[in-house]
Amino acid sequence: MLRVKTSVELKNKLSNTLRNWLPILQSSLSDLGEAMAPFVESNPLIDIKSGYEESFESRIPKKIQYGYVQNSHSEAIEALTVQHKSLFDILEEQIDGSLFPTPVSQLIAKHVIENLDEGGYYEGDCDVFCRNEGITLEQFEKIRLRFIHVEPVGIGAKSVSESFLFQLESADIDDTAYSLAREMITHMDELGRYRKEEGFDEAMRVIGSFKNPPAIDFLEDSQQVIPDLMIYNDPDEGIEVRLNDRYYPSVSIDAEYRVDHPFVREKFKEAKSLVDALEMRKATLYKVGLMIVEYQYDFFIGGAIKPLTLKTLADEFGHNPSTISRAIANKYIACDRGIYPMKDFFTTAIDEDVSNAAIKDYVAELVRNESHKKPLSDMKLLEMIQDKFKITMVRRTIAKYRKQLNIAGSSERKQLYLLGRT
Structure with missing residues (x-):
């Protein structure tokens, strides 16, 4: 033990x-x-x-520095004692998963990463890229927007407001303040007019916590x-x-x-x-x-x-x-x-007893066993999760978990079921 x-x-x-x-x-x-x-x-x-x-x-022993390590777990770990991880390294590690499962999505994700400015904003020429690769702009944007689930959150956005919208999706904020925050972010130069709106203080607190630029922690070459x-x-x-x-x-x-x-x-x-x-x-x-x-x-x-x-x-x-x-x-x-x-x-805790990993596992189980004629909507998934775990959540969180699990929405799943593709 x-x-x-x-x-x-x-x-x-x-x-x-x-x-x-x-x-x-x-x-x-x-x-x-x-x-x-x-x-x-x-x-x-x-x-x-x-x-x-x-x-x-x-x-670090010279034989480790120059790659002369043979069958030694201990020496391999010693070689890892000092490691430099760039933003590029960290992003590369995240694009091999379910967010970018196809060759086209991988191609687009790598293009986005390779065309980030030092602050983490996308500054590539998507028109030229799409033309050269035979990809539509609609396809490109659909894949690029998946960076909303990539860390550091906000990476891959084209502007400050879009980066803030990315970060908003991962913020701990109630539904009323969330809706207001979305509108405020799209009108950043007119924040004063929202001062009397319900949820304004909460929305401002959350927006004020966002990072600009999103890669601010990686402005040096490496950490x-x-x-x-x-x-x-x-x-x-x-x-x-x-x-x-x-x-x-x-x-x-x-x-x-x-x-x-x-x-x-x-x-x-x-x-x-x-x-x-x-x-x-x-x-x-x-x-x-x-x-x-x-x-x-x-x-x-x-x-x-x-x-x-x-x-x-x-x-x-x-x-x-x-x-x-x-x-x-x-x-x-x-x-x-x-x-x-x-x-x-460690899994991020939803509350003291329930982890987000447990929630995701339950979502996957529910979808796996759902009726093909009437797939479960996000609202229905939310109700079932709250009933099982005795917690309070918002629908956006369920939608986020579903996307992270690479599970389509209920209407799209229904079409896939009809086509015989599960």
Whole structure:
């Protein structure tokens, strides 16, 4: 059993220490030194040695850098310890799925990706592309608009307003504010006239959270991905979880301060707390790693990721799911299948007990068993889901899940059934 039980003492220590040093838990490994800087600057007893003083490449064995690795899972994972992922890389990973299942849709998706400006907007000449490839503009636009389901959301749009409409589809917003937000986005220069409309404040809150440009987080050529954990899968030894602690900054406390003074005592106490915070960060992420491996064991031996909610982990730690969400944000796991954000091993929660993966599975099951003469509408699917899971949702969410599952609308499915194509 990989999972270890957390003692009451460790839970209390985690709570007390990380409450005071939460930025250290939340920051990515590459940003850890920056998160610690304010605490260090105000404490003359602390000396920090960066975990990045050597070049990243110098830490990777030469035979790995130059591709001379043979049959070594451990060395392959070490080679992944530092990885640069560009926006192009991240988009390429998403166009092989159900959103772009045909050669034509793949061709169009690749064209869109290759013709994004640095902000993530499409700036290609679709007329020339369609003429050269024998594709109609209607076909092109139908495929391009599927980027509404691609992350980062808003990518592939032709304008700010279209990018905002893309982002609106993924926003947490009620139906009244959603309808108003759509209209406001199409009249961005006249927002003042909507001020008295019901849902205005909610619509403004959501619109204000959108990213412009949509690729703002990728304006640099690449982003450094430094995994906190490395998962080794040895055929003989089994699966092992290791902390990537070689990149942690080291903290030393100046023991020469022997003066018995309230200021020195306070700073010494803060310095010890900082060391504790680093150790608690390691302990927390290590245990998260153990639990991910236990719950997602099939993935690490070549299978698929299973539905797993943050609540499951939160219950193990005795914390709120939002605390665990912050703990895994911007954290990565390296294994022999690549480098993955920790959040990828969890399904997004609809509420505390129901994951969106469970909803999608149920939608697929309902459609699989529906009447061919009277396919289920999105409204009917919504009613059945709300009845089964005892939750409140909106029809747009069902439509989004259906499209992500590559399931046609009810009228289109009825035509397919009549044609004998299921």
